[in-house]
Structure formats: C-alpha cells, structure tokens
Amino acid sequence: MPINTDxxxxxxxxxxxxxxxxxxxxxxxxxxxxxxxYADIFKMIYYRTQSRPDAEDIAQDVFLQAFQNIxxxxxxxxxxxxxxxxxxxxxxxxxxxxRWLKLFVKLPEQVxxxxxxxxxxxxxxxxxxxxxxxxxxxxxxLVKKLSxxxxxxxxxxxxxxxxIREISQVMNRSESTVKTCLYRGINKFRKEPSSxxxxxxx
Amino acid sequence: xxxxxxNHNHLSDELILRAIIDEADxxxxxxxxxxxxxxxxxxxxxxxxxxxxxGQLAAQHAPDPKGYPSILHNRPSRRVYGWxxxxxxxxxxxxxxxxxxxxxxxxxxxxxxGTERVDTARLEKIDxxxxxxEVDALIDEALPETYRYITADDEPRLTDEFIRFVAPLxxxxxxxxxxxxxxxxxxxxxx
Numbered sequence: 240m241p242i243n244t245d246x247x248x249x250x251x252x253x254x255x256x257x258x259x260x261x262x263x264x265x266x267x268x269x270x271x272x273x274x275x276x277y278a279d280i281f282k283m284i285y286y287r288t289q290s291r292p293d294a295e296d297i298a299q300d301v302f303l304q305a306f307q308n309i310x311x312x313x314x315x316x317x318x319x320x321x322x323x324x325x326x327x328x329x330x331x332x333x334x335x336x337x338r339w340l341k342l343f344v345k346l347p348e349q350v351x352x353x354x355x356x357x358x359x360x361x362x363x364x365x366x367x368x369x370x371x372x373x374x375x376x377x378x379x380x381l382v383k384k385l386s387x388x389x390x391x392x393x394x395x396x397x398x399x400x401x402x403i404r405e406i407s408q409v410m411n412r413s414e415s416t417v418k419t420c421l422y423r424g425i426n427k428f429r430k431e432p433s434s435x436x437x438x439x440x441x
Numbered sequence: 442x443x444x445x446x447x448n449h450n451h452l453s454d455e456l457i458l459r460a461i462i463d464e465a466d467x468x469x470x471x472x473x474x475x476x477x478x479x480x481x482x483x484x485x486x487x488x489x490x491x492x493x494x495x496g497q498l499a500a501q502h503a504p505d506p507k508g509y510p511s512i513l514h515n516r517p518s519r520r521v522y523g524w525x526x527x528x529x530x531x532x533x534x535x536x537x538x539x540x541x542x543x544x545x546x547x548x549x550x551x552x553x554x555g556t557e558r559v560d561t562a563r564l565e566k567i568d569x570x571x572x573x574x575e576v577d578a579l580i581d582e583a584l585p586e587t588y589r590y591i592t593a594d595d596e597p598r599l600t601d602e603f604i605r606f607v608a609p610l611x612x613x614x615x616x617x618x619x620x621x622x623x624x625x626x627x628x629x630x631x632x
Contacts, residue, residue, distance in 0.1 A: 273509050281506040291504050299510040374502045396462075397496045403463055421462050425492065438494060 258315040261306070269306050276319065277302070280326050283399045287330045289375045297333055301326045320408035323401060327391065327409055377437045384431055385424050392417055393424035450474055452481045454488075461489050 254275060260268035280301055285294040304325050312321055382390045388410070395401045395409060403421075407414045428434055452460070452471060459466045460475055467475065475481050584592065 270509075277509050278506055282500065282503050285503045286499055295506070295510070298506070302510055371502045374498060378499070397492045398499045400496065418459075418462050418466065422458060425458055425461065428492070429488075434491065434495075437498070438491060 254318070255315040258309070258312065258318055262310045262312065264310075269302075269309065272305075272309075272318070273302050276322050279319075279399070280322055283323065283326055283394075284330060286394060286398050288333065289379075293333065297326070297329045301329050304329075317408065320401070320405040323395070323399065323405065324409045324411075327395075374437070377433050381428065381431055381433050381437065384427050386420075388412075389420045389424035389427070392420040393428065396421055451478065452484075454484075457481065457485050457488055460485055461492070 254271065257268045257271045261272060277298065281294050281298045284297045284301075285291065288294055288297070301322065305322055312318060382393070385393060391410060392406055395406045396403075401409065403414050403417055406421075407417045410417060412420075452467075452475060456467060456471055460471075464472060464475070475485065582589070
C-alpha cells in the first residue's frame with residue numbers, strides 16, 4: 240500500500256496540513272492524524288502481541304511519543320513509516336520488559352476488560368474466540384520459523400501492507416536487505432506445512 | 442510474443458518471487474514477459490494468493506479498536522507488566538533456599554565447613570611448652586609403632602653389650618684388625 244498523505248482530515252483538508260499544524264504546536268491538529276492511522280497501528284501491534292489491552296496501551300504510547308516528537312518529522316509523507324517505526328520499537332520494548340519481569344513477577348492473565356463477562360456472552364462468542372485462538376496459535380508457530388528480521392519484514396509487508404521503501408524506513412535497513420529478508424521469509428513460509436493448515440482451517 | 446515463444450521463456454519460481462516482492466527488480470525483458478505471458482501472470486497470482494490471504498485472515502481475526510486514545514489526557518494505562526508481586530514464585534524460591542540450607546546442614550557438606558574462618562589469633566596463643574613437649578616426643582619416638590617393633594627398640598635384653606657381641610666394632614675384631622694391618626704391611630713392602 241503506497242503512502243497516502245492525501246487522506247483528508249476533517250473539513251477535507253489534506254493530512255499534510257495537519258501534520259504541519261501539529262508540528263507547529265496547534266492544539267487539536269494531532270487528532271486527525273490519530274484518527275487516520277490509529278486503526279492501522281492498533282492492528283499492527285495486535286498482530287504482534289495478540290492481546291487487545293496491550294495493543295491499546297502500546298498504541299497509546301506510540302501516539303503519545305509521536306505527539307511529543309512530531310516537530311522532528313522530516314517530511315510529512317514519511318509519517319506512516321515513522322509511526323510504524325515507533326510502534327515496532329515499542330513492541331520490542333514491551334517484549335523486552337515482559338521477558339525480564341517474567342523472571343521475578345507473576346504476570347496476570349490476559350483479560351479484556353471491555354468484554355462482557357457473562358457466561359451467555361462467552362458461550363455465544365466461544366466458537367469465534369476458539370477460531371481466533373487457533374488462527375493465532377498456528378500463525379505464531381509459522382512465524383517462529385523465521386528469524387526476527389525476516390519475521391518483522393514479512394509482517395510489515397503482508398499484514399501491515401507497507402511497501403519496500405516504508406519497510407526500509409521502519410527497519411532502518413537498506414531496501415536490498417529488506418528484499419533479501421522478504422525473499423527468505425516467503426520461501427520459508429511456502430515450505431512450512433502449517434501455512435497450508437492455516438488456510439485449510441480458515 | 443507468440444504462444445510458442447512464451448512457453449520457452451517462462452520465468453522461474455525465483456523470478457516470480459522476486460516479482461512478488463518488487464517487480465522493478467526484474468530486468469526489462471523479464472518484466473515484459475511477465476506483463477504479456479498469461480501463464481506467468483497466473484503463476485504469480487497463485488504464488489501471491491496465500492500471502493494476500495494471510496493478511497486478510499489476520500485482519501479478520503484481529504479486533505477493531507474501540508475509539509481513539511486521548512493523547513492529551515493520559516488515561517491510566519493497564520500495565521500487564523506492573524509490579525504486582527508474584528507469591529507463587531517467591532514462595533517456591535524461599536522453599537528451595539531453605540531446602541538447600543537444610544541439606545547442607547544435615548550432611549555437614551565440605552563446602553559448608555570450608556567456609557569457616559581460621560582463627561589465627563587462637564593458633565598464635567598455643568603454649569610453647571606444650572609445643573616443645575610434642576616435638577621431644579617426636580624425636581624420642583620418631584618411628585611409628587610398627588617400625589619400632591621391627592627395630593626392637595623396646596626389647597630390654599638387647600643391650601649395647603649384646604649388640605657389640607653380635608656385631609663387633611672393626612677395631613675390636615682381631616681377624617679384621619689383623620687383615621687390615623697385614624694388608625697395609627704388604628702394600629708398604631711392595632712399595
């Protein structure tokens with residue numbers, strides 16, 4: 240998906256305008272940016288954490304950091320890659336902290352506070368939840384076969400729909416390195432038997 | 442490009458993969474072939490389909506966000522990695538440590554004793570007389586008891602006189618004495 244900075248905010252103004260306004264410290268100028276990219280960033284984080292509350296927390300952190308540093312953004316058309324770059328780093332931090340704290344602290348179970356807790360609701364939603372859990376389980380097994388770099392590039396390309404230039408910006412690597420990792424990742428994905436199972440079950 | 446020509450110049454799987462990643466990576470001839478050859482285009486579509494489908498499935502199985510975050514009004518975030526104390530790991534660690542200490546105590550492990558400090562001050566205060574008595578005893582009875590039996594040091598009948606009788610000194614043995622003297626005489630005579 241190409242960078243689309245023509246996505247208009249409220250009042251049909253181009254996004255570039257709001258980016259410049261936000262960089263200049265205009266109050267409320269950041270809101271259209273959040274509305275434009277929040278869903279993409281939230282899903283990107285969810286793909287990597289498979290937890291809604293964590294995805295919400297991290298996405299909020301991403302936009303908070305973006306809000307504080309928007310003046311450092313070199314050109315408005317790079318905003319999508321820039322936000323994804325912040326998100327990738329935040330996800331890395333999250334896993335680093337989690338791995339470290341796991342040694343000392345018992346982490347609570349993943350609970351979605353917004354979901355109704357009634358048994359009726361859970362029974363009605365059980366099949367969908369089961370399917371989701373199965374999908375992410377197989378998906379997790381699948382991407383485990385890739386190296387960390389291959390995995391990140393693969394996810395950015397096929398799940399987050401970033402183009403090669405954006406991925407290279409996010410990963411801070413050359414385009415040829417990104418392509419090589421992508422090539423290896425796709426090959427591994429195609430050879431992995433669980434990839435077929437993923438589609439069969441879907 | 443006719444059909445015959447198409448069949449002979451189909452792109453390899455590797456080139457199709459490269460085209461999936463970025464068509465611009467193919468050389469102009471390969472790009473032209475891909476754009477005109479229906480078979481290669483179909484192969485590309487078939488190879489690309491699972492990857493596109495994966496993206497679609499992931500999007501289907503991910504929830505949509507509920508609203509937008511209020512950036513300027515920081516809501517208290519639900520930190521899954523907060524400092525809530527885990528009693529189970531703590532209890533398990535404490536029990537393990539207690540078990541190790543108890544085992545070391547029970548078996549009086551060598552490493553446990555090895556950690557005791559040497560009291561040098563106490564060693565310096567050992568009575569000199571006691572030390573000398575120990576040294577004297579060692580001089581008198583230098584050999585262990587087994588060897589003392591062999592040497593018969595404790596046998597009262599083995600007096601010096603008896604020993605001299607059994608093994609006389611060279612000077613007091615007439616045969617040896619005479620032989621030595623004779624030898625000397627012979628030598629002196631020959632010289």
